[in-house]
Amino acid sequence: MYACCGDMKSGLKVFDEFPKWNVVGWTSLIAGYINNDCASEAIRVFKDMESLNVEPNEITLVHVLVACARSRDLGTGKLVHSGVRQLCYDPFVSSCSPNLVLATAIFDMNAKCGNLNIARDLFDKMPKRNLVAWNSMIAGYNQYGQAEEALGVFSDMFVSGFDLDKATFLSVISACGTALVDMYAKSGDAESARKVFSDLKTKDTMVWTSMIIGLVMHGHGEEAPSTFKRMQEDAAASPDQITYIGVLCACSHVGLVEEGQRHFTEMTNVHGKS
Template identity: 45%
Template sequence: MYSKCGCVDEARKLFDRILYRDVVVWNSMIASYSQNGYPSEAISLFCNMLLDGFKPSVATLVIVISASADAAALPRGREVHGLGWRMGFASVDKVNTALLDMYAKSGRVRVARMLFDKLADKRVVSWNAMISGYAMHGHVDEALALFYNMRKEAALIPDNITFVGVLSACSHAGLIEEGQMFFDLMERDFSIKPTIQHYTCMIDLLGHAGRLEEAHKLIQEMPMKPDSGVWGALLKGCMIRSNVELGERALRELIELEPNDAGNYVLLSNIYCQARKWEEAANIRKKMTNKGLKKVIACSWIEVRNKTHAFLVGDLSHPQSKAIYMELERLEVLMQRAGYVPNTMSVFHNVGDDEKRNMVRSHSERLAISFGLISTPPETMLMVTKNIRVCEDCHIAIKFISQIVNREIIIRDVNRYHHFKHGQCSCGDYW
């Protein structure tokens, strides 16, 4: 009860008072952490469960695999995969469905597809996991092909989660006509009424394509009250298209819904910077200060030899910091020779050009990539996770880096996955 109400601390206090715990009790507490946004704690408690001599059930493995996916902890997920195999769960479809979801969320979409193809009984939830996996990585053709196979070959009826995945795939690829078709199809052919998630996908799709007025009109026609996700999608579209007027409207709505979310103010500030409205951008930052709001600190992390290394912008705390920055400088020279020009539009105008370039070149994802390059053998794929959206300049820079070092670099930001390879990104510069 406490877990379902989001009261994780109270649930843990009760758990600690139980003297004789069985697997169900352990599962309940692990699920409490996993489902309330504490995946690392869920994994840690699972380790304690094993140390106490308890044998995990299928439900345990499914919960922990899901937590590993949410925490982007691929090494831990692989360990759980191996544990399940040794325990004889290799042919259990529920476990394999959770695994394919975990591998997809960890950037191993090919491995996810192999697991999907081996499923003996592909349920709707399995198809959904694979479709969503393809959508997250921008593989829209594969996602849509899977949707059609689900209907024709498997003769399964899609549910509302299926259409969230399909609409998300269309959004990531800018397929407006297809997205509108699927949006209409779900209610017309399957009697599925669009939920707030479906509307959010459509707003995101229209906003990315620059059809902001249509997106705004769709919000006004929604049969339910728009939430922060809907207005946030519109605000992101306004940032991409530098639409100041509609961005201001979206922020007003978001302030009512999320008065203490600094990220919304930052997005509008970026819109002002792109429009060279420096005074308005400064006023937004001043409002944040007056309200006591602080910008979310950008953080990126990478796992090397089963250890997580985290970086902040301009970070100098890592033991190999000197080597990391030396590698960045080496790459910078090679990038400039290849035609790279820094994009510093989102940096305030009262900062000097050299300082602007230094600020963007030391962004957290670049530090993580640099560390990965000096810490792994050549041609090793790098997987970096970032807690906010990757900026335009870093997106350009990483394309150059992938070409120079001849490696695949995957960035998992708050919006989607970017696969950089041979100087190109899987998103097609559409994110």
């Protein structure tokens, strides 16, 4: 009850006062942490549960896979999937029951963690796909810079007759923008890239990064630092390691030594990307 209501402190106190909990109690605690945006804590609780030899059920496994997806913990996610197989719950194995929710959780964890080849293989093996699975595959490709693949999945989804929701449209719009910016930037058509870029109402990390790297590649490196500064002011995006590499290259090309050193410090110290 406490966990469901967001009072994790009270929920944990009640949990600790009981000498022994069954799988339902453990699963409730894990779900409580997930519902309160504490995915890492949910994973920690699951590991504690395992250490006490409490066997998870399918609901437990779905919750912990969701936690792995949210925390981008692919290592633990793979171990959980291995446990799913050992318990004969794996919906991708013909001898196991076809649990669509569990199948989606396994696939979604791989997609969100960037394990896209495995995610696509699982996606293709799903005997039945729900809207969550389609959206997750599109978003996974888009998140990791594979806009063309994202649009390909969207095309398949459309042909399959699925009703699209807001999440679908947001991912597809972002993928279209990324693909166009990337195409124009890499072809040297900086003006078209700028126009598409400026027309996008929402710019994610990949869109900003494609623009920055395109500017560097085609002799407009002096614009890259100011573009990067605007990106840092955009709440919808945050620079990743590839973004920083693009900015550092730009600073090197145009002789902005001090600015380059500052961005390198940000990358290694503030963001922990080295």
